[in-house]
Amino acid sequence: MNPPPAKAAETAEPAAAPVPTPPPAAATPDALPLAAQLQALQKAQAQLQTAAPSREQQDAGAGSPIKAALQRAFSLLGTPYRYGGSSPEAGFDCSGLVGYVFRTIGIDLPRVSRAMAREGTRIISRDALAEGDLVFFGRRGRIDHVGIYIGNGQFLHAPRSGRDVTVSSLTSGYWAQKYVEARRLMAGE
Secondary structure: OOOOOOOHHHHOOOOOOOOOOOOOOOOOHHHOOHHHHHHHHHHHHHHHHHOOOOHHHHHHOOOOHHHHHHHHHHHOOOOEEOOOOEEOOOEEOHHHHHHHHHHOOOOOOOOOHHHHOOOOEEEOOHHHOOOOOEEEEEEOOEEEEEEEEEEOOEEEEOOOOOOEOEEEEOOOHHHHHHEEEEEEOOOOO
16 A cells, blocks of 8 residues: 655755845945944954064064054054045045055155056066055056055055045955055065
């Protein structure tokens, strides 16, 4: 004797759990809520402090101008973005931040990112980036943004109105797609 046929509900497989949708490709840490931004910044700083020093860092030593510039840049995390701003009191736009940081080590840069991109030595490969290099971004090859490379595929910058000075990834997401070139201002650093 054959068993009775199974009911449809008994043979149906259980429903799969909904698959979360990934964030859009343009999502960046600077588009996250403030608490998430702070967590990302703390993680970036911890990674930098625990990472083995690069050859450039070992050669430069503790008193290097680039190290001083990076320390100054990190002290400005959380400073509000302000179009045309070039001081901690007034806030910063991208080129105002970079110019301010490099003035603290005696390097005067042009005021706008496009002009900054003509300074120093061009770095051809992203793999050759070193801490303190300027990284430039834009659309269709026209530069409209600048930041300071801090190592580990990350850079510090003043992203846009409504955001504060922050750290973002150079290896994925919005800024990776907008990357145009990099420049090194100090030979041997």
